[in-house]
Amino acid sequence: MSAAHDAAALAARGAYGRLVAWLAARWRDVAAAEDALGDALLAALETWPRDGVPDRPEAWLYAAARRRLLDAARRAGVRAGAAADLRIAMDETAGAPQTIFPDERLKLLFVCAHPAIDETVRTPLMLQAVLGLDAARIAAAFVVAPATMGQRLVRAKAKIRDAGIRFEVPEARELPDRVEAVLDAVYAAYGTGWEDVAGADPRRRGLAEEAIFLGRLIARLLPDEPEALGLLALMLHCEARRAARRDAAGRYVPLSEQDTARWSRPMLEEAERSLEAAAAHAAPGRFQLEAAIQSAHAQRALTGHTDWDAIALLYEWLLRLAPTLGARVGHAAALAEARGAVPALAVLDEISHGDVASYQPYWALRGHLLAALGRGADARDAYTRAIGLSEDPAARDFLRARADAAG
Amino acid sequence: MKYTILIYESDTDFKARTDEARKAAYWGAYRAYTTALREAGVMTGGAPLQPSHAGTTLRQRDGKRHVQDGPYADTKEQLGGFYEIDVPDLDTALSWAARCPAASSGAVEVRPNLPM
Numbered sequence A: 001m002s003a004a005h006d007a008a009a010l011a012a013r014g015a016y017g018r019l020v021a022w023l024a025a026r027w028r029d030v031a032a033a034e035d036a037l038g039d040a041l042l043a044a045l046e047t048w049p050r051d052g053v054p055d056r057p058e059a060w061l062y063a064a065a066r067r068r069l070l071d072a073a074r075r076a077g078v079r080a081g082a083a084a085d086l087r088i089a090m091d092e093t094a095g096a097p098q099t100i101f102p103d104e105r106l107k108l109l110f111v112c113a114h115p116a117i118d119e120t121v122r123t124p125l126m127l128q129a130v131l132g133l134d135a136a137r138i139a140a141a142f143v144v145a146p147a148t149m150g151q152r153l154v155r156a157k158a159k160i161r162d163a164g165i166r167f168e169v170p171e172a173r174e175l176p177d178r179v180e181a182v183l184d185a186v187y188a189a190y191g192t193g194w195e196d197v198a199g200a201d202p203r204r205r206g207l208a209e210e211a212i213f214l215g216r217l218i219a220r221l222l223p224d225e226p227e228a229l230g231l232l233a234l235m236l237h238c239e240a241r242r243a244a245r246r247d248a249a250g251r252y253v254p255l256s257e258q259d260t261a262r263w264s265r266p267m268l269e270e271a272e273r274s275l276e277a278a279a280a281h282a283a284p285g286r287f288q289l290e291a292a293i294q295s296a297h298a299q300r301a302l303t304g305h306t307d308w309d310a311i312a313l314l315y316e317w318l319l320r321l322a323p324t325l326g327a328r329v330g331h332a333a334a335l336a337e338a339r340g341a342v343p344a345l346a347v348l349d350e351i352s353h354g355d356v357a358s359y360q361p362y363w364a365l366r367g368h369l370l371a372a373l374g375r376g377a378d379a380r381d382a383y384t385r386a387i388g389l390s391e392d393p394a395a396r397d398f399l400r401a402r403a404d405a406a407g
Numbered sequence B: 001m002k003y004t005i006l007i008y009e010s011d012t013d014f015k016a017r018t019d020e021a022r023k024a025a026y027w028g029a030y031r032a033y034t035t036a037l038r039e040a041g042v043m044t045g046g047a048p049l050q051p052s053h054a055g056t057t058l059r060q061r062d063g064k065r066h067v068q069d070g071p072y073a074d075t076k077e078q079l080g081g082f083y084e085i086d087v088p089d090l091d092t093a094l095s096w097a098a099r100c101p102a103a104s105s106g107a108v109e110v111r112p113n114l115p116m
Helices: A001-026 A030-051 A057-075 A082-089 A105-112 A119-131 A135-144 A148-162 A175-192 A207-219 A226-240 A265-277 A286-298 A308-321 A327-338 A341-349 A362-371 A378-387 A395-403 B010-018 B023-039 B092-098
Strands: B002-009 B041-049 B056-062 B066-067 B077-086 B107-112
Touching: A001 A030, A001 A057, A001 A105, A001 A119, A030 A057, A030 A119, A030 A148, A057 A341, A057 A395, A082 A135, A105 A119, A105 A175, A105 A207, A119 A175, A119 A207, A135 A148, A135 A175, A175 A207, A175 A226, A207 A226, A226 A286, A265 A286, A286 A308, A286 B077, A308 A327, A327 A341, A327 A362, A341 A362, A341 B010, A362 A378, A362 A395, A378 A395, A395 B023, B002 B092, B010 B023, B010 B077, B023 B041, B092 B107
Parallel strands: none
Antiparallel strands: B002 B077, B002 B107, B041 B077, B056 B066
């Protein structure tokens, strides 16, 4: 039982996205493809222990899922002609056990991040359709009610089916925008896990590993897209530091004080390789610049110091491409180290207050700069805002200690 | 739309309110959270509550009044206070609730208020 169970689970993990993509691309219905594959996996758990695990579990699952799709279509009363068309479409490439499935996941990723799909649901859709994550896990990572997340996913899949969104790689003309949407959605998945560094609560552990899996997949499927490599490098650089972001007692450690010996060398090396491969295209972009900033931080492991001037310059470049709140605050932080608290505070003062009412890093940096300028009371006020906006108890403790030290 | 964030605290949390070693961190975190809610312009009300043993529960049945010391339900985590916030949607309400100190030690429940 357990061997069959493991085989089914293994096939599910490795092949889930490939099978959903393959079925959905032919059936043009993500939800139906997922349901059919889910049924096929259940059937596998029933029959494999009795009959043995088939030689090619993927082909078996594909055949079973295809039968379910055809049965469902018949039950739903699809017109005879249309059903026949679908069957032909499905049979074209099925059957032969030697068939190697072409990887259709790229098309599925483009469908999930299609402009017609609401931006907030693109990442969840990708995580469910390509990786098979359940709605509850996705909802927890995005701090959304599980029922709401379930409804959003159902609605999005209905939209794909009803609007006839095509399963295809976009034409060269629209490719850059469409790739950006895919990469944004993957980065959003990575971001969900960022604040919860400790990973103590599995429900809040975020989706960092899943995002990196998708990042590697996209970099492989889109080898001529330097931003895909840039995104992968960015996520790997950040992920490499995960263990160093807390000390042995679970206390928060800021990047500049992290013990570089606790950074993951294999991840850093993969990040650097990805960034170099991206740079070879000589087409810089937002993710490559963000990765370059993290790469500059990583140099401390080799040189023992951080080149803040270089980092500030990279942020200036990044701000020209993508003037996000995060980049503006990051720029100010780099300026503070390179040229002092006064110019950094001037940069922060230019940001409108409405934008930062719920943005914790702005207030943490503001407190830090005011403390450096000896403005203790103002620093404490800013730190208080940052503490109130923190989700993480370790970050709260760290900021409180800083506020107390500000006098 | 108005939402109420109900704060359920463990016994350890309630003890932290008066524990010499921990009370500064406890109240500091809540003061900071309240400030962040106020400064963001989303807080419309709320109050901290005394521990559940200070509560009195009352029921009227068949003309008879039953009065009982303590909370209406004896659960591991007890209602310790609430905030009322005014935000555009549930997602925003949940993102504020996630920052409540009790989210990482006890539990917070977000309920939409019924408009009256």
